[in-house]
Amino acid sequence: MITVFFLDKDGITFVHISNYENENIQNQALNNASFLEFQKSRDESGLNNSHKVQLLEYIDLTTNMV
Structure with missing residues (x-):
């Protein structure tokens, strides 16, 4: 799993x-x-329905971080 925050x-x-x-790891x-x-x-803080979930198509990954 790779997770990035901005x-x-x-x-x-x-x-x-x-x-x-895979989906099994995601569900875990x-x-x-x-x-x-x-x-x-998050939900108790009043941010209900302010978040958006999008499924994106994976294209490529590079480990070269600048």
Whole structure:
């Protein structure tokens, strides 16, 4: 699993990108107790329905970070 987080210059907006080897691993990660607690805290904070989930088509990966 590869996970990347980006924070917008507004200091509030963030993008979270996760790449899983397969659907089974994705389901394990998304049902992990700490992730479920994060979601609960997020939802209780008033951010309900402010998040958006998109499935993206994987094209390529490079490990050359600048």
